[in-house]
Amino acid sequence: MKNKILILAAVLALVSCGGNAQRKTAAADTQKAAAAAPDMHTAETSLDYQGTYRGTLPAADCPGIEVTLRLKPGGAYEQHLKYIGRDSEFDEKGGYTVRENLLTLTPADGEQPEYYKVEENRLRRLDAEKQPITGALADNYVLQKTTE
Structure with a gap:
């Protein structure tokens, strides 16, 4: 047993x-x-890229350009540019598209489009070939999302 x-x-x-x-x-x-x-999270499938972004971009002939960019629902944008140290300010309107993480701003006046990479709570300016800007000032080509 x-x-x-x-x-x-x-x-x-x-x-x-x-x-x-x-x-x-x-x-x-x-x-x-x-x-x-694969990570299927892109700016295109996320709703958090719309809003207001601010930053100071480098400029060749002044200390910088203060940029305020508003991405509105429905694909419209407004951009305000103020050249530091000058009495120059410009407003621009147009449409935007987001494909994957590429934001394309198409001005209503027919000017050349601008490109940004959509990142977490910020936009990184890209060159005309849709590539990140390189060099010593590369980190300055970023607009931060505001709570506005």
């Missing part, structure tokens, strides 16, 4: 360990699948 109880206990111990191994394998497979899944 003792032998039967010992054999039964050994079988139960082996079965319980085997089940645990299966659970560990299933958990590892789930983690691998989650890690392999």
Whole structure:
């Protein structure tokens, strides 16, 4: 009788360990699948890019350009530019589109479009080829989202 109880206990111990191994394998497979899944979060699928952004962009012939950019619902924008150290201010209106993380501003007056990369609570100015601006002043080409 003792032998039967010992054999039964050994079988139960082996079965319980085997089940645990299966659970560990299933958990590892789930983690691998989650890690392999692409991140589908883009500015286009998110609603948090609309709002007001401010910053001072570098300029060739003055200390900088104070920029206020408002992205409105429905694809319209307003931009106010103030040249520091000058008596020059400009307002611009137009439409915008967002594809993945690329924001394209198309002025209503037919001027060249401007490009920005949409990042978390900020916009990074891109060049005419839609590439990040490089060089010593690269970090200055950023507009921060405001609570306005």
